[in-house]
Amino acid sequence: MELEDMDCLGHSSKSGPGVCVAQSVENGGFGGDGRCCKQASPPRSGGSRNTSPMSRAGSRNTSPLRQKVVKTKPRGLDEETLATFGKVVHADVQMEDNIWAMLPEDLLHEILARVPPFLIFRLRLVCKRWNSLLQDSSFLKFHSSVPSHGPCLFTFWKNTQTPQCSVFSLPLKTWNRIPFTFLPPWAFWLVGSSGGLVCFSGHDGLTFKTLVCNPLTQTWRALPSMHYNQQRQLVLVVDRVDQSFKVIATSDIYGDKSLPTEVYDSNTDSWTVHQIMPAVNLCSSKMAYCDSRLYLETLSPLGLMMYRLDTGHWEHIPAKFPRSLLDGYLVAGTQKRLFLVGRIGLYSTLQSMRIWELDHTKITWVEISRMPPKYFRALLRLSAERFECFGQDNLICFTSWNQGKGLLYDVDKKIWSWIGGCALQSYNNQVCFYEPRFDASIY
Secondary structure, three states, X not given: OEEEEEXXXXXXXXXXXXXXXXXXXXXXXXXXXXXXXOOOOOXXXXXXXXXXHHHOOOOOOOOXXXXXXXXXXXXXXXXXXXXXXOOOOOOOOOOOHHHHOOOOHHHHHHHHOOOOHHHHHHHOOOOHHHHOHHHOHHHHHHHHHOOOOOOEEEEEEEEOOEEEEEEEEOOOOEEEEOOOOOOOOOEEEEEEEEOOEEEEEEEOOOOEEEEEEEOOOOEEEEOOOOOOOOOEEEEEEEEOOOOEEEEEEEEXXXXXXXOEEEEEEOOOOEEEEEEEOOOOEEOOOOOEEEOOEEEEEEEEOOEEEEEEOOOOEEEEEOOOOOOOEEEEEEEEOOOOOEEEEEEEOOOHHHOEEEEEEEEOOOOEEEEEEEOOHHHHHHHOOOOOOOEXXXXXXXXXXXXXXXXXXXXXXXXXXXXXXXXXXXXXXXXXXXXXXXXXXOOOOOO
């Protein structure tokens, strides 16, 4: 496989061997409306362009008293990058070869383990020693001990029956394309992601299948069939300390609640049958996993259904929804925080998007934020337009149909920002948060 550079239009050019992770708009960024900004051009080899009137051939100076020529700085790549991302541009530092060549192996691995995963593929082109990093147990050990690179958006869609995947790194503000030809040609769809692994479900033509993969290492495996092998609502849970994962299967995707809850454990490579969800009317099939608990919205009885993974039992939480709630999404945060996101208002001119947090003590929803009107109008131009919402680590992402961009909200910093690019322009794409990790194992 080969590394590709991808621009905003999806064109690519091969740049070397290694796992195919295509980088795009690294120097361009996105404007306030989510569109790709034009990439700055470096100074031409013939010299920088002088914009003063005296430098133009044949131009006439209409002010004879002003003889001093004011030279302006040419608009180069560094200035454009600074204006777009707000990053400080540092001068190149000369590296002493005789010092860095003698760097101890463990110290080198500790440094490289802190490099963003998508940049590791480019570093593998340096030498044979670095090319074998992903097979080095010492490097993977350091990689597993360092903090996460940061949240990413994982987008998945099919183009002429060929799986396509692009990942947007929020810290680097770049799109990276990952090839998905390593998966079997089944009719599957994205379930979700946890701890560096991604879960899919679908049909192989005969039976219902569930598979888990690591997109970075291009490894995958199909899980054994469930006891009640039907198309189910699934959620993936990864335990990085135990180096294992679980998959929770609730009711049938079409609303058949007579099926028992089943849990897959990678340690035993088997499914276990648990309690059947009590008879309730689900408000939405969207689930949120928070603090070893799985939450679903219910209309009758009104509130939440909570599944405890440690006991394998369902409980009802009588948390009433806010008034005039049109559509709500449960979003899991950190430190036991559970959010409710939805539209409020019966009329299109009075609608707004709000965010609540569950007070576990009083069992009530407390409003914590409102989407500014300008973002709400840009995200949902029509009152009936459908939108999706998902979250991770107190970050909430909004996407809507017919929009080639997403809206990100940081609950802690209370900051709204747009995310755009070619990978969000497909109407049938599936999106979730994703944490890229080389050490995430499917076994």
